[in-house]
Amino acid sequence: MANSPSGDSMTERLVRVLETFTPARTAQTAAEIGRRSGIPSSTAHRIVGELVDAGLLERDAQHRVRVGMRLWELATRSSRALRLRQAALPFMERVQSRVREHTQLAILEQDEALFIEQLSGSAAGSNATRVAGRLPLHASSSGLVLLAFGGPDLQQRVLGGPLARRTAATIVDPDALRRKLAEIRTLGHAIAPGYIADVSTGVAVPVHDETGAVIAALSVVLPHGAQTEPALVELLRAARDIERERGL
Structure with missing residues (x-):
């Protein structure tokens, strides 16, 4: 995976985005994800958009982001x-x-x-x-x-x-x-x-x-x-x- 200017790989950044979700924090904005993950805002918005397109994250009616059913499906196939x-x-x-x-x-x-x-x-x-x-x-x-x-x-x-x-x-x-x-x-x-x-x-x-x-x-x-x-x-x-x- 290509590295960012900070040295983080794309995989590391994806993991950091997903780790911002907790049992008590199930929905958040892309800006909040960027701040909590320590990823620049523009990069966080891009990663979130790609994950939404892939079905791994979902947007709700308030445009907040949640973990998508596709991520649950993949995680449980051979768990x-x-x-x-x-x-x-x-x-x-x-x-x-x-x-x-x-x-x-x-x-x-x-x-x-x-x-x-x-x-x-x-x-x-x-x-x-x-x-x-x-x-x-x-x-x-x-x-x-x-x-x-x-x-x-x-x-x-x-x-x-x-x-x-x-x-x-x-x-x-x-x-x-x-x-x-x-x-x-x-x-x-x-x-x-x-x-x-x-x-x-x-x-x-x-x-x-x-x-x-x-x-x-x-x-x-x-x-x-x-x-x-x-x-x-x-x-x-x-x-x-x-x-x-x-x-x-």
């Missing part, structure tokens, strides 16, 4: 995350019907927990996550599972900090986090009371692939102080069923 979600969903629904809070599935993506599915009851409590949302590995039950069973390079990067504090309960001391990760590997699950939000407790278990490697974390978010054992039983059963569904 590893989509196949995992499809295998997991029936068992997540069973967990959800019994726990009646938030049931979530997360994978490791760029040293964060990326949530690819979430089921929530109408009366479920507070939850900081959403589909396509991310949480730090050290501060969420799903992230702790992915980190505990991740490779040494991953753990070294995360433990090297900085470890951002989300609540007073968030583990931000590297030695304390190492002890927590060792505990998770021993127990086979993570419980994170108040780590992300004071009012909730995360409970998560690993999902393995055919080699035994952990490929996902299945979790529920409970009100802070709620009993975790019933949810843990359901999660462990669901994780085994997901692995069996995937032919393990």
Whole structure:
């Protein structure tokens, strides 16, 4: 790809444009995209126009730009995350019907927990996550599972900090986090009371692939102080069923 005067390739600029969209920012103008991506306004308008023409972005009635259905279509055709979600969903629904809070599935993506599915009851409590949302590995039950069973390079990067504090309960001391990760590997699950939000407790278990490697974390978010054992039983059963569904 040809480089811009600043040295950025066209691919890098396209990625920067698409990264300006977030779960909370789903529509914006081309000028806002240019400002947030750090791309000159004229270049941003041109890139946005080309992406709209290709169907990867769409314009709404207010001439704001949104992610297009064509981008979703291409992304899901051979998505590893989509196949995992499809295998997991029936068992997540069973967990959800019994726990009646938030049931979530997360994978490791760029040293964060990326949530690819979430089921929530109408009366479920507070939850900081959403589909396509991310949480730090050290501060969420799903992230702790992915980190505990991740490779040494991953753990070294995360433990090297900085470890951002989300609540007073968030583990931000590297030695304390190492002890927590060792505990998770021993127990086979993570419980994170108040780590992300004071009012909730995360409970998560690993999902393995055919080699035994952990490929996902299945979790529920409970009100802070709620009993975790019933949810843990359901999660462990669901994780085994997901692995069996995937032919393990």
